[in-house]
Amino acid sequence: MSIQLENVNYIYGESSGQEKWALKNINLTLHDNEFVGIVGHTGSGKSTLTQLLNGLEKPSSGQILYNGQDIQAEGFSKKELRRKAGLVFQYPEHQLFEVSVIKDVEFGPRNLGLTNLEVEKRSFDALKQVGISDELLDVAPFALSGGQKRRVAIAGVLAMQPEVLILDEPTAGLDPAGRTEILELLQRLHRENNISVILVSHSMDDVARYAERILVMNQGELVLDGAPEKVFRYRKELREIGLDVPQSANILYELRDRGMDVDTNGITPEQAAQNIADYLRRQS
Amino acid sequence: MIRDITIGQYYQGESLIHKLDPRLKVVGVLVYLISLFCFRYVIGFLVAGLFFVLVLKLSKVPFRYVIKGLKPILFLLVFTAALNLLWTPGETIWRFGILNLTKEGIYKCIFMALRLILLIIGSSLLTLTTTPNQLTDAMEYLLGPFKRFGAPVHEVAMMMSIALRFIPILLEETDKIMKAQMSRGADFESGNLMHRLRNMIPLLVPLFVSATRRANELAYAMDARCYNGGAGRTKMKPLKYHSRDYKGYGVLVVYLVLLIVVTRTVAI
Numbered sequence: 001m002s003i004q005l006e007n008v009n010y011i012y013g014e015s016s017g018q019e020k021w022a023l024k025n026i027n028l029t030l031h032d033n034e035f036v037g038i039v040g041h042t043g044s045g046k047s048t049l050t051q052l053l054n055g056l057e058k059p060s061s062g063q064i065l066y067n068g069q070d071i072q073a074e075g076f077s078k079k080e081l082r083r084k085a086g087l088v089f090q091y092p093e094h095q096l097f098e099v100s101v102i103k104d105v106e107f108g109p110r111n112l113g114l115t116n117l118e119v120e121k122r123s124f125d126a127l128k129q130v131g132i133s134d135e136l137l138d139v140a141p142f143a144l145s146g147g148q149k150r151r152v153a154i155a156g157v158l159a160m161q162p163e164v165l166i167l168d169e170p171t172a173g174l175d176p177a178g179r180t181e182i183l184e185l186l187q188r189l190h191r192e193n194n195i196s197v198i199l200v201s202h203s204m205d206d207v208a209r210y211a212e213r214i215l216v217m218n219q220g221e222l223v224l225d226g227a228p229e230k231v232f233r234y235r236k237e238l239r240e241i242g243l244d245v246p247q248s249a250n251i252l253y254e255l256r257d258r259g260m261d262v263d264t265n266g267i268t269p270e271q272a273a274q275n276i277a278d279y280l281r282r283q284s
Numbered sequence: 285m286i287r288d289i290t291i292g293q294y295y296q297g298e299s300l301i302h303k304l305d306p307r308l309k310v311v312g313v314l315v316y317l318i319s320l321f322c323f324r325y326v327i328g329f330l331v332a333g334l335f336f337v338l339v340l341k342l343s344k345v346p347f348r349y350v351i352k353g354l355k356p357i358l359f360l361l362v363f364t365a366a367l368n369l370l371w372t373p374g375e376t377i378w379r380f381g382i383l384n385l386t387k388e389g390i391y392k393c394i395f396m397a398l399r400l401i402l403l404i405i406g407s408s409l410l411t412l413t414t415t416p417n418q419l420t421d422a423m424e425y426l427l428g429p430f431k432r433f434g435a436p437v438h439e440v441a442m443m444m445s446i447a448l449r450f451i452p453i454l455l456e457e458t459d460k461i462m463k464a465q466m467s468r469g470a471d472f473e474s475g476n477l478m479h480r481l482r483n484m485i486p487l488l489v490p491l492f493v494s495a496t497r498r499a500n501e502l503a504y505a506m507d508a509r510c511y512n513g514g515a516g517r518t519k520m521k522p523l524k525y526h527s528r529d530y531k532g533y534g535v536l537v538v539y540l541v542l543l544i545v546v547t548r549t550v551a552i
Contacts, residue, residue, distance in 0.1 A: 051463065054467060056463045056466060056467065079469060079471075082466065082467050082468075082469060083469065086467065087464075087467040088467075089460065089463070089464040089467070091460075093490060093493065093494060093497075094457075094460050094461045094464040094490055094494075095461070095464040095465060095467075095468065095486075095490065096490065097485065097486045097489035097490050097493075107465075107468055107469075107470075107486065108468035108469055111468060111469030111470060111471070112469055142493065156468055157467065157468065160468065160469065
């Protein structure tokens, strides 16, 4: 699996005369089995980008290639693309509609025209993977808690067995525990099932810990692209567009600025603490 | 995809027409619409058309914006025009079976088409230059006298403004839900009627759930602010006539007089 974007532009409201560039000249290659974080503010174009990736929106100009094939070409199956590039929207309320959790998850695989047995098997597996226990299977999805709804929504896409899982702000509105739970789940799916994960978020802290590669968007443009440690070196530039580096990395950089020679490659608090300890040991 | 729908759309602007009192605009549009039915000669449209162009220029709304409003009634327009063109009795020019093209028919066809077009674009100018809130304020004021007979004018106006306010929100929500379900392989475009109706369930259920949730939240929010209907309620921005509004009424009267004089003296 690889997704390639070449000179992609997206313009809103061309017909009404009030044009707005949501995406400006995006060039990007997403590789197989990557955990990519897309970070940016509201209106930076990150949500539009996710919808281009699975063909829900059409770029105003430019090309998107999935495994080298142009997704806008005639004869390219959008349905197949949406199965392979599974997109989970921000609010689970936008997709849950069935009378029970299991039936809702079955909606996706059933649309693929699979046999009943296969549909049920995939749905059970998906729910197990996201950690929904058996006694919740027959509960109405609207009766679940926020975190549970989100996991059911993820299962609904997972049951279609995508090659890449794209999630738009999956942690918005969750408490810290729920947030960690979802992010750990994504990491586990990435490692155990070998699927690519594209995680869209406005919080650098969320993304930094789990993503192997970070894309920073600002006002429709891709401004930074690289491994987290590499991206955080541009602390000043990030601050200018209103994004912060994770708190632990921030502390390391501040210490460095004040003359302590600590290793600034530390994203998690544990790493940061280790780096500081190493420095102190070297000093004594 | 659904974003392109324009119902009662407001065109952001700072023009004189935008600033006019909404009551003047509602009355003006009503008078204008009625005036379109008060003459029998095509010359009247010259006056009515010029008046429209004047207001349009003052409002700074692009012409193609107004024209877009005609799209939904295009069928009706063509239908009426054809009906008038081919079935009006009179001096025959061309005949084919029951179709009878007459001189009077051509005249009437142009007449009806012009009237319909002006009716639509005239009233769309009101919604383009007036926010829904202003519009309901004006309605509430103008219908005020009916309060005396126990008509719930304030409540109806409030319901109208809430309904109008939710149209864009629900449209956007529909768009999002459609996309979310399409991402799970839902198909809203193919199949026969029954099939399509059944395919709407995954769209309608989340939409209704969200609409009731929103309504519930709004009710709580209104309750928390001690809203209890119209009695004794004052307005933050009470409607007040300025000198430009009186001039506006003046212009309206001038238009009416001009229309009457022209259509009575010139008979084309």
